[in-house]
């Protein structure tokens with residue numbers, strides 16, 4: 001189990017303890033994190049799980065799949081260098097200290 005901190009659009013912080021192998025999107029949906037929808041269930045077709053990773057360097061995260069990069073081009077909120085799709089970040093102890101910010105909107 002590894003903690004993930006979600007910073008909601010209103011600045012509220014929620015800390016969720018997530019089992020290894022569970023994606024950040026799945027954890028957010030299970031914990032009713034407002035602003036992460038995960039409409040496609042994690043099959044890389046909706047981009048409603050867009051987050052900004054605040055705590056880790058890009059190299060510390062799992063590498064972006066080309067399909068993730070392509071889908072990020074269509075996100076509703078501002079695209080930033082730290083943008084990721086939460087369904088593609090699978091929790092493991094390597095991600096200790098992970099903090100993600102939820103964008104203003106997903107659609």
Ligand code: FES
Pocket residue numbers: 025037038039040041042043044045046047048049071085086087088
């Ligand atoms: S949940 Fe659909 S792309 Fe992440």
